[in-house]
Amino acid sequence: MSVNRKLSSSLEMTSTKAPPSRRGSELRMTDRRGSGYSSAGFSSRRPSIDPSRLVRMDKTTHVGGTDVFNVVFIGAGNIMFGSDEGPWNHSFRFEHKLGLRLKVVAIIDPATERAKAVLKKKCDSFVVSAYQNTRVFKTLDDFVKNMSPKERPRAVVVGSPPMFRGTLQPGRDVEMQVLKHFPGVAMFVEKPVATGPKSEIDEAFEIARHISDSNSICSVGYMLRYLKAVQRMKQIIQENDLVVMATIARYAAAYEAITKPDWWDKSRSAGPIIEQGTHFCDLSRYFGGEVDISSVTAHSLEWDEEAGHLSKLRIDENKIAPENRIPRVTAATWKYDSGAVGSLTHVATLQGHNYSCELEVHADGYSLKLVNPYVQPVLYVRKPGDDYEQMYTFPDDDPFFSEISNWIDIIEDIEEDPEAAQILSTYEGTVLLLLACDFRRFTPRADACRTYEFTWAIREASERSRATTLARRSATSVVEDVLAEEE
Numbered sequence: 062m063s064v065n066r067k068l069s070s071s072l073e074m075t076s077t078k079a080p081p082s083r084r085g086s087e088l089r090m091t092d093r094r095g096s097g098y099s100s101a102g103f104s105s106r107r108p109s110i111d112p113s114r115l116v117r118m119d120k121t122t123h124v125g126g127t128d129v130f131n132v133v134f135i136g137a138g139n140i141m142f143g144s145d146e147g148p149w150n151h152s153f154r155f156e157h158k159l160g161l162r163l164k165v166v167a168i169i170d171p172a173t174e175r176a177k178a179v180l181k182k183k184c185d186s187f188v189v190s191a192y193q194n195t196r197v198f199k200t201l202d203d204f205v206k207n208m209s210p211k212e213r214p215r216a217v218v219v220g221s222p223p224m225f226r227g228t229l230q231p232g233r234d235v236e237m238q239v240l241k242h243f244p245g246v247a248m249f250v251e252k253p254v255a256t257g258p259k260s261e262i263d264e265a266f267e268i269a270r271h272i273s274d275s276n277s278i279c280s281v282g283y284m285l286r287y288l289k290a291v292q293r294m295k296q297i298i299q300e301n302d303l304v305v306m307a308t309i310a311r312y313a314a315a316y317e318a319i320t321k322p323d324w325w326d327k328s329r330s331a332g333p334i335i336e337q338g339t340h341f342c343d344l345s346r347y348f349g350g351e352v353d354i355s356s357v358t359a360h361s362l363e364w365d366e367e368a369g370h371l372s373k374l375r376i377d378e379n380k381i382a383p384e385n386r387i388p389r390v391t392a393a394t395w396k397y398d399s400g401a402v403g404s405l406t407h408v409a410t411l412q413g414h415n416y417s418c419e420l421e422v423h424a425d426g427y428s429l430k431l432v433n434p435y436v437q438p439v440l441y442v443r444k445p446g447d448d449y450e451q452m453y454t455f456p457d458d459d460p461f462f463s464e465i466s467n468w469i470d471i472i473e474d475i476e477e478d479p480e481a482a483q484i485l486s487t488y489e490g491t492v493l494l495l496l497a498c499d500f501r502r503f504t505p506r507a508d509a510c511r512t513y514e515f516t517w518a519i520r521e522a523s524e525r526s527r528a529t530t531l532a533r534r535s536a537t538s539v540v541e542d543v544l545a546e547e548e
Contacts, residue, residue, distance in 0.1 A: 109295035110483050115287065115463045130162045130469075131212060135169045135201065135235060136220035137176035140251055140282075147435075151218055151249075154465040156188045163191040166212040167204045170221075173197050201235070205242045216247040216472060223336070224329065227255025227513075229264045236268050236488075240275050247278040247472045249465070250488060253339045254281065254509050256331035259517050265510045273489035280468040281509040283343045283486035287463035289455040290438040291344070294422060294429045297442065298348075303424035308349045308403040310341040313417040316409040317373040325376055328385040334523075335516040338391070338407040341420060342519070343486070343512040345405065348422045349397040352515050359393035359522035373412045393519040405519070 132155060134141050143150030155163055165183075170176040176197045183192040198204040217239050219226060226235045239248060254265050272279050285291060298305065314337065323329040330336045346352060362369050364378065364386045371389065378386055387409070394404045411417060415436070422429040426445035433439055438458060441450040467483060487508045 109299065110287075110292050110467070110485065112289040112292040112296060115289050115292065115458070116466075128162065129164045130159050130216070131164050131166045131214045133167045133169065133201075133204065133214040133217045134165060134220065135217065135239075136222070136251075137168050137170040137172065137179050137197075138220065138222070141218070141220040142179045148459070148461060151220060151461070151465065152183070154459075154462045155218075156191060157462065158466050158469055159191075161190055163188075165192055165195045166208075166214060168195060168197050169199070169201050169204060170197070171199050173199055201238050201242065214243060214246060216249065216469075217243065219248060219250045221251075223251070223253050223256040223331075226250070227253075227265045227268065228257050228261045229267060230257075230261070233257065234268075237271065240271055240277065245275050245277050247468070248272070248488075249280050249282065249468055250509075251282045252343070252486075252509065252512075253331075253335060253516065254488065254513050256329075256335055259521065262510075262514055262517060265513055269489045269510050278468070278472055278484070279488045280464060280484045281486045281488050282464065283340065283509065283512070284460040284464045285340050285344055285434055286347055286485040287460035287467070288431075288434055288438055289458045290431055290434065290440040290453065291347075293440055293453060293455075294348070294431065297427070297429060298422075298424065301424075301427070303427060304399070304401075305349050305397075305422055305424050306401050307421075307423040308345045308401070309421040309423070310345050310403075310405040311417075311419045312338050312341050312405070312407045313411050314407070314409045315411040315414050315416050316371060317375060317412040318414045319409075320375045322376050322380070325378060325387055326381045326385050327387055328382070330387075331517075332387050332520050333407055333409060334391055334393075334405075334519050335513070338405065338519075339512060339516050341405060341407075341418065342516050343509075344420055345403050346512055346515065347485075348420075349399070349401050349403050351398045351511065352403065352518075353396045353398055354514065354518045356396035357393060357515075357518040357522045358395070358526075359391055359519050360526045361388035361392075361523040362390035363388050363527060371409075388523065391519065391523050393522065395518075 134152065139147075140149045141151050143153060152165070155165075168176045168180060180192060180195055180197060183189070183195075196204070196207070198207070219235055219239070221235060225233050228234055229237060236248065236250065239246060254268075255261065257264075297303070314333065319325070324333075324336065334342070365383070369389045389410065390406070390408045392404075392406045394402065396402060418432075418434055420431045420434070422431075428441075428443040428450070430441040430450070431438060432441065438455050440453040440455070442453065443450045464486070467485075471484060488510065489508065
């Protein structure tokens with residue numbers, strides 16, 4: 062995706078600020094703020110953050126101190142080290158957040174030459190102190206066998222392709238391998254949690270249970286939840302005690318700029334709803350609540366239909382099996398458990414580079430419309446007593462930094478501002494249940510896994526609809542042939 066947001070290059074690798082108080086080593090995991098656990102069994106997570114607390118990366122001071130912060134990066138691709146396609150670059154955010162304390166002890170990637178190339182670039186730059194002792198390994202097992210005690214990581218970032226994570230299958234079970242070697246270590250896992258076959262969804266939920274049982278501080282990369290605009294929407298809903306009645310999501314991709322063959326192959330990427338539309342499915346859940354999966358219906362425009370022709374396709378689709386070619390349009394509707402209604406339309410129809418994305422949230426008297434969240438978010442708000450929308454802008458907001466910054470603050474258990482850091486997107490999650498006896502308690506819920514399950518439900522519903530259409534056409538053709546023979 063081509064975007065206009067530019068990454069700041071004003072990083073200072075020294076600190077003039079005394080480090081905030083840290084007491085992580087003195088706390089049990091169940092007492093950590095923001096971890097989702099407490100000694101009383103109640104979650105300390107909140108569903109939102111005051112948007113004024115989300116500070117721009119170039120306006121924040123990194124966490125000072127003399128103790129090192131060891132990190133392992135799993136994956137040496139674009140999400141970890143950046144590309145011209147978009148603003149993603151986790152290593153860049155870690156460098157800003159931790160400064161001289163950051164020590165990347167290992168980069169794990171089977172493509173070792175690519176990993177060595179990005180490592181060389183880092184070592185030739187002003188952030189060399191974080192990478193001068195970094196080693197490259199093909200597998201996590203290789204690192205563990207060669208790891209010294211001082212290289213034990215405080216955090217692991219999982220940025221490998223989703224087809225290699227989120228399952229219990231050997232070679233595709235990176236989260237389980239991390240938990241095996243480093244029980245309870247903090248993990249950041251990219252979205253979606255997996256892109257395997259539907260039959261493996263239960264395995265993602267099993268991984269969520271293991272993460273929860275390990276007391277790992279885990280965050281999943283649904284960064285749009287950390288947008289100031291999104292948190293302002295949450296704030297309006299909460300301050301006015303609103304009940305969401307409908308969510309309307311629209312995602313228009315610039316297909317001409319998508320040149321990776323895997324993206325166009327459902328057998329590898331799982332399709333655009335699961336791989337790309339997942340962000341808007343997640344935001345829909347974030348505002349609307351849990352989805353009644355049985356209510357999901359969807360229709361698609363496929364590659365072999367008259368309206369499905371694309372004139373600027375940059376890959377050779379003939380190399381992809383017909384049954385694995387992606388839909389050009391997917392339109393879905395569903396009911397939330399609350400009774401509210403949701404909808405999503407995903408299209409791969411735009412040419413050029415820029416995408417067009419919007420999310421509307423409606424409640425009694427209110428309309429909240431988020432426009433252009435990936436580039437320069439704008440929020441339009443209509444309130445009771447006013448027929449016109451108010452417009453809010455959020456210049457230079459960086460949700461990628463906010464999600465990393467909040468996660469690290471919780472790992473460090475910084476006391477400087479005990480209400481600032483919250484994990485908004487978790488692998489395991491929590492949910493408050495109201496039991497028949499009116500006793501409230503929290504129970505584990507696989508948050509990111511629910512979004513994954515939801516995206517699969519949309520894909521399946523659209524494929525069922527297509528199968529019905531094809532069967533009807535086939536039956537009609539048979540009848541026409543019989544009538545023609547009788548004539």
